[in-house]
Amino acid sequence: MKKIALLLLLIITFTNSCKKDDDINNQNRNPNIPNAVFDTQNQIDTNLPQYNNLLIPSQHVIVTGANIGHNGIVVFYTGSTYLAWELSDPNHQLNSCSTLTVNGIIATCNCDDDNAYEIVSGLPQTGTTGQFTLVPYQVEVSGTVIRVFNN
Numbered sequence: 001m002k003k004i005a006l007l008l009l010l011i012i013t014f015t016n017s018c019k020k021d022d023d024i025n026n027q028n029r030n031p032n033i034p035n036a037v038f039d040t041q042n043q044i045d046t047n048l049p050q051y052n053n054l055l056i057p058s059q060h061v062i063v064t065g066a067n068i069g070h071n072g073i074v075v076f077y078t079g080s081t082y083l084a085w086e087l088s089d090p091n092h093q094l095n096s097c098s099t100l101t102v103n104g105i106i107a108t109c110n111c112d113d114d115n116a117y118e119i120v121s122g123l124p125q126t127g128t129t130g131q132f133t134l135v136p137y138q139v140e141v142s143g144t145v146i147r148v149f150n151n
Contacts, residue, residue, distance in 0.1 A: 030132045032093050033086060038067045039149040044075065046144045054082070054146060060102060060119060062087065063148070071099040073137060073148055074107060076119045084137040084148040085122055089115050091130025107134070 044063060046054050053059040057079030064072030064087075071094070072087040089109040092098040097111040102119060109115040116125040122134035140147045 030090050030135060032132065033070065033088055033090055033135050034094075035150070036067075036069050036086070037151050038069065039151065040068060040147055042145050042147075044146040044148065046146065051146075053077075058105070060105075062102060068148075069137070069150075070094055074100070074102050074119055075139070075146060075148060076105070078120065082139045082141060082146055083119070083122075084139050085117075085119060086135035086137065088135070090117075090132035090135055091115055091124075091128065 040063065044051055044054070044061075046052060051061055053061050054075060054077045057077060060074050060076040062072055062074055069086045070088050073084050074087050076083045076085075085107070087100050087102075087107070088094055089098045089100055089111065092109065092111055092115075095111075098109060100107040100109060100117070102108075105119050106125065107117045107119050113129050115128040115130065117123065117128065117134045118125060119134070122136060124130070124133065137148050137150045140149075
């Protein structure tokens with residue numbers, strides 16, 4: 001009986017020590033990309049023409065501006081959910097060439113190494129150097145408004 005109680009105590013302690021959003025808040029503990037605290041609030045509204053692509057599955061929109069990530073964000077619509085990623089190569093320090101360019105579902109680094117990532121999964125493509133995936137941001141949808149944030 002004592003063994004069962006001890007086992008239950010260990011399981012409860014272990015499950016309570018893990019927080020759901022630890023990965024988002026720590027951004028995979030990536031030393032290249034500092035934590036960017038921002039909130040797009042009501043800015044991304046699919047009723048606005050510049051965000052209409054987010055109504056079409058497998059389409060994306062780049063959002064840049066003051067205090068939106070470091071080099072901006074890419075928002076991708078899977079057809080059932082929205083994903084948002086930092087638009088900086090996670091395997092480089094922030095610099096002039098580390099901004100990603102998105103073509104289709106592939107985000108490519110502008111540095112000489114041609115690192116590339118899939119914006120559906122955030123995973124690096126074959127040949128990409130470094131250990132980090134794209135930095136994810138939190139997304140909430142309310143009607144036609146897509147809120148992307150990191151706090």
